[in-house]
Amino acid sequence: MATRKSRDSDCNSVSFLKYVLHIFNVVFLLSGIGVLGVGIWTVAEKQHYVALLTNATYELAAWVLIVTGCLVFVVTVIGCLGVLRNNRFFILVYTFALLLIFLLEAMVGIMSFLYEPHVEEELRLNLNNTFVENYKLDDKKTSAIDQMQIEYKCCGANLFEDWQYSYWQKENLSEGLKVPNSCCKTITPHCGKSDHPSNIHYTGCRHRLAGEIRDHLIILSAVGLGICVLQIFGMIFSCCLYIKLKDMSD
Template identity: 60%
Template sequence: MATRKSRDEDCCSVNFLKYVLHIFNVVFLLAGVVVLAVGIWTLVSKHQYTVLLTSASFPAAAIILVLAGCLALGVSVLGCCGVWREHRCLILMYTFMLLLIFLLEVLVGILAYIYQGYVKDELYQNLNSTFLESYSVDASRTAAIDRIQQEFKCCGAIRFEDWEGSHWRLGPPLKPSQSVPDSCCKTTSEGCGKRNHPSNIYYTGCIYKLADEVKEHLIILGAVGLGICVLQIFGMVLSCCLYIKLKDIID
């Protein structure tokens, strides 16, 4: 017959593990808020970039972060309840949920790291055709291109001359007098794109700054995902210890 143990035997007592896990849950809750905030910020403020990308890796990483953040908020409450009531089934469920969130955040880190490597090549291959074929045709992409040209102070994907062969200029209605879209102008006004002098429009292509912006934000997503996922390891170890400790205790 197995010998049952008291609550305070071995190196870590039940009360000590409960106390540490409550502290962990508070920290985990705050970390979940950070993860959720970064994911939402990416989806809202960087949406204009995603419609110009052919790969879904960038928005997918943000959506997974939002999911992980939402789960973290719920799981921290579940953990507090399980630990407080010393309910072994809840603690076991809590441990598996921590593992799931850990895997989601690792996935974000991996996606961000891999996509960093080829986002610049993807933009070089596809961004110019997106500019030339979608501007004035696709409303969401048109708005995104206008915003990027103004925000990054650039004109065209690679160079401002690219607009000469675009659907916007050559398609109906023809715009023989308009050199570039008005969003290329240093001071935007209706019809300002007729004059392509460097004093009037930006000469730098958008692809360079857009590639740097996407890569920098992928670094943030990867750092948040991989950085915070380390926290779950401590939580899983502590919850497993408490689960085992509660198995044969004597009240």
């Protein structure tokens, strides 16, 4: 009778754990959609300006979230199959996959958290060099600079006067322009010939770019560190189910 009772108790425990894991999988899938969405949003929103950064942390964090979000869909299917079929192998794979996703999300959160305070300093040291050394010499960076100056209503990295020290000016690529046309308040052909404050924006782009990247990094950090905690519960429940199924088969 004691053995019979133990068997019933194990079955009840397994049923409970399977029910909990089904709920967890739904929440896990929704979190994966959220992670994927944040990664895609980050890449789509600021990918054009990544070419102007010397540190790859921001871009790497976004792409890791995208990969993690895609993995969640696959892992959810494995988890559902393992639970529905009482398949210990699938449940074991599911547990290790949760651990992998936990590590990836934690990595994104920690990287973003550590990089965020240094964005301003990095841009202060490097953004102006990127502007003056690459404009009209590197098509990708030229496009990013023009788009930034138009979108942020700014001119130069720090000040509009930065442009007089650029290779664009020194190599006579400016065609008589004092600043690129993208600096103008109203963009027309050759409007950059005048650097009067009524014609161009005087504010540099560095502070606005730094502020937006820092805001994005805070979001990436919160998503990475916040959602990775969810995987801890999934790993605990899946390990318990694996052990219970093993005991029942013995």
